[in-house]
Amino acid sequence: MKVIMKNLGKKYEGRENFTLRNIDLEIDDQDFCVILGPSGCGKTTLLRMIAGLNSITEGDLYFDDRRVNTIPPKDRDIAMVFQSYALYPHMTVYDNMSFSLVMRKERKKIIDERVKEAAQLLQIEDYLYAKPADISGGQRQRVALGRAIVRKPSVFLMDEPLSNLDAKLREHMRVELVRLHKSLGTTSIYVTHDQTEAMTMATKIILLDGGKIQQVGKPEEFYNKPENIFVARFIGSPTINIIRGKYRDGKFVSETDTITLTPSKEDAELLKDYEGKGISIGIRPERFESGGEFGDTFEATIDVIEMLGKEKTLYARLKDGSDLVISTPGHYDYKEGETHTFGFDINAIHYFESETGERINR
């Protein structure tokens, strides 16, 4: 089922400003859509509005072509997995999973079939009659998922379901969720602040900040063509390097003149109008070049080296004291305290307007 948001806005009573405004989005059927953003950006509010737990102040919400603003949550054909799982502690796992169907007075035969089916899919058949307090966190999470699956909804909503799990389990569940999504084919909307989850699981990412949409699109687009500095910084680990400066005589010069960069021909075309204006460049840590002759270069002294095995992360300092993060293959030889010369892969430079943060090159 498609989920379409037109000009959605939310204002809480008693607050001056809108928490969310002008949200226009289209989520396609069978999408795994991740709503990403830092704390307080409004992503949970948006999810809750789609669920019907919070009212919609302005704008319209459509499921396929049905306007659902006024439809209560239980009639929207959705299911939600909460951050704390929200399992009813006084009911068995079986009762938790069948609860929504029981409330709908569904036939017992059907209820049992669905519950057993979901239990099988999630491998929790062994403790169908246990209570939530008696099973582990990971198992509880699967019960929460089972509860959602049993409803056979048209949309799955998930509010940071993996944040209460330990690292290894989280990795495992990420894959499980994607597999589940592929086998069930239900449109899923997933909220998180963890960009790794977003990048690995999503077919479409929506990045929110301060109640506004920063970018919408496929994970690759976020990485390779961030629409503004915020997006560029948010996605990618280690964080992208942003250097401020000016565009002078067809070259980028950093504020303290430590770095000069000549753009590629295509980029130069787009940068023509920015002569004399302030622009910032973004370079991913792995796109620096070393050990050879490459146009513009700069010198940097290595402060700290993080040895990760397959790669090394160098925290380097430039002549003017500013920092850079450089990723190199693990077998390259670097030592702390050394000074090296680095160059740029000029096809991997992102240009942004310094003032607005908006991307320049396409």
Next chain:
Amino acid sequence: MTLFGGKKKKDKGLYLSDKPPLTVAGIIGIVTSYTILFAWVVAIVWPLFQMVVSAFNGQQQQYIMGNENFEFSLRHFEFLYNETYYLTWVKNTLFIAISTALLTIVMVSFTGYAYSRYRFKGRKASLMAIMLIQTIPTFAGITAFFTMHSIVSSVIPAFSRQMMLILIYAGPAIASNTFILKGYIDSVSTELDDAAKIDGCSNFDIYRIIIMPIARPMLTIIALWSFIGPFMDYLLAKVLLTSPSTYTLAVGLFTLVSDFRTMNQPAFAAGGLLTAIPIVIMFMVLQKQLVSGLTSGSVKG
């Protein structure tokens, strides 16, 4: 240097305890402690023992003397059963206690839920008001209770003094327990409410199917406390209940001790014993819950 070094644990002469071995001062301390502890045990058990013995001592007359001449007999119990209203008193007290407990938990379940889960106009103000009302001692109104009952019973004859007493016990109980229950329900995550809404529950459904079952331990404690209250109260029952057949246990048993006309102290001992046993058992079995109810209420405010 240790005195009892290797003899602490009789295990191949190995000293296995995690604690450092006792010094002389330590030993003296322990012995003193045990002495004090046992002395206190005697201080507690002896009077109670006296009461139990007197109840069974056929030699005891109207005034209880020492129990040197002991003759086992059940005649005091018979007296209690036949010549006094003891059984009626038990019935009355149970009726009042159970009604108070029921009334309290029904009302408190609603108010506790309402104050915890809803933000409505006047919430803060009324909560403060209840807090203050809680502190008003109940006896402050004794002069009025009697008269109020007369007024109401002239309109509704079925309204007995015992019912008035139930209301008097329940009123402050509702006020103070609302807080405690509210605090307890506060600790239940609101995500459960959300999940229930999505699963198809109305507000009342959420109250009935989700929150109340979870709050059951707390409600049980509240019910217990409101049940025990009437058993322990003398003053209010004395003020309101005037005819012997309507007395509660506290008031009734007192007449066996204070009033010359009805004096029969060994019968009182018998009655006291009979009353005390179930309550003591209840306290023993439930002491953990009762105490946790107290501390959680006070610590969380």
Next chain:
Amino acid sequence: MATYSLYLKDNIGNEYERKNKYLLDLARLDEKISQETDKEKKIALQKERKSLVSNKKKHPHNVKLEEFRKKEDEFLRSVKAEESGYEKTLPTSLDSQVKDLKTRRFHHGKRMDFYKGYSELTYEADFKYRESKIHVEQIPEIIEFIEGIEADLAQAMEEKENIDPKEDSRMKEDLKSFKKEAKEKRDQEIQKVKERRKEGVISSKAETNAIKELKREYKNQVRLQEYKIPSVENKDFIRSKKRELRNGVRRSEKILKADVADTRRKIPVEYEKNSPTVAYLTPLVPGMGQLINGQKRKAMFFFLATLFIYLIAIPYALGYGNYQGEGISGLISLAEGGARVHKSLIFMIEGIVAIFLLLIALGLYYASFRDVLNTERDMIKGIRPSNWFETKRTIFQEGFPYVTSFPAMLVIVFIVLVPVITTLLLSFTNMNPQNQSKFAWIGIENYKLIALGEGLAGSVFWLIFIWTVIWTLVATTLAILLGFFLALLVNNDRIKGKKFFRTIYILPWAVPAFITIMFFSIMVAPGGVITEILNSLFNSRIEIKNDTTLTRTALILIQAWLGSAYVFLLTTGVLQAIPGDLYEAAEIDGASSFEKLRRITVPLVLFQIAPLLVTQYTFNFNNFSVIFLFNSGGPFDPQRYGNLAGSSDLLISYVYKLALVNQYQAIAAAITIFISLGVMFFAFLGFRRSKGFREGRL
């Protein structure tokens, strides 16, 4: 003079242009007037405005509006006829529900067409157009839904006919044997579980859980087998379909209403009125304002309030329907000069009740007034008043707490507040043995008596007060120290038999206090066991209950005996919760046992139970039972204490004697107020220190 705004607003703050050109012209003029500084031009503009208003009827917009209204009347009349005509064309075999829906759709279709033409003219038409449009769009879906389910039902009914009874009863037999088999299997499994428990392989909790699970599974399996029987399945299917039908229709109707309500929020209203006159004209009749504003069903609720006010509250306050009293005036007169049967106290209480009723009435007036005022103010802005559906929704969502707490509040007000206020007022009267059934106001005379320590009752006040304070401090502190000390001893690692000690030590708390107090009283009577023992030990003839100091000492000891158990219990509970890490860390830091006690144990425990300890002090201050039941507050000491009080009386038992035994209710009331204020003050202090309050999490 109120002005018109250029734009209409809705509750979120969105602006809409006015459609009423007449009002628009007025609004534009109003704006110009307010911005115009030149006096002459201003007056000219104001004249223009006035003439505009007096020529209202001739304004082109209003002319069109008149036309529209006439056409509307015509239309509404004709549409009724058309509707009945349409209804007759529907097949009679049709389900009545579907018939009704089709007629409604027809009706709204006509309305839609009519109002569409006028939607530019006025928001009313626009709204009605949209409202009908929603109906036209959604009703066919409902009809389709109903028809679908009815088809399913018809099919199921057919299948019902085709069930082979022989096959059916055979399956029922199969079920019986299945049940037997499954039950046997289940019991076997349960046995296995019990055996494992006996062997100690699993815990008792695991045993109970496992047995529960097995029982559940059995039940489930049986039920599933049941549904294999065709007749059972069929019945279940039909039942659930019928339910689906009912719920589905209800749900769709609700969504319809919700969508209409949504539209109400989006289409503004335009009124000529520009000041909330209705609110100010009808405050005395709750419901009237709502009715005038078009909220009929809400008005009915408020009319109930009107009934309450004028049939109950006010008459009662004036004296009608009182048991004996005269309502509010009874408070002042206190039955002076009335009949013999008339009691002042009753007059007073009824007066207080009357005041409460009036307060409630005032509250209702205010609530209704505010409601009407807000609705009107919103209407002027452009916000449409809520219809009954929206109001009902709000009540159910936000009214739940009010409705459910109402009975509890009622009990609290009448059981706690009325008596307390009665006592307060009594303290300003002269109710005493001579003035029992009738008494009068005497101002603060009673308080003076007490404060100065004069009069029959007042002279002993301060004596008793001092003893009460001493008693409270000594008895409570002793109990606390004892309980705390014992708890520490028992909790010591090296002490064995903890369970034994703990069980015995809570006996004083577990046995109902009145029993032990009375028995102690017996034992220290002349000839009682304790008296005899003390006599033989000290070779004397002591009579404890006849000696003031001995009685007081005995009381303090008894209370320490009783109270320490409670403190012991609390302290033990907290001690057990202190993590051992703290002590280990202190040990590493070089603390001796005493220092550990002083710096870790005592602060932690005290902090946790401090509020409860405060309640112990307030409890003992008013500890009627132990004083009265032990020796009736005696022994008597007429020289110092007069005839009303004994030498071990606390203020509270003194109050009891004054009020209920000697009939000096007024002075007793004054003392009660005095005590209560003190107790409340300390309790409030205790509250403020408690965690929840401080964190502001009310």
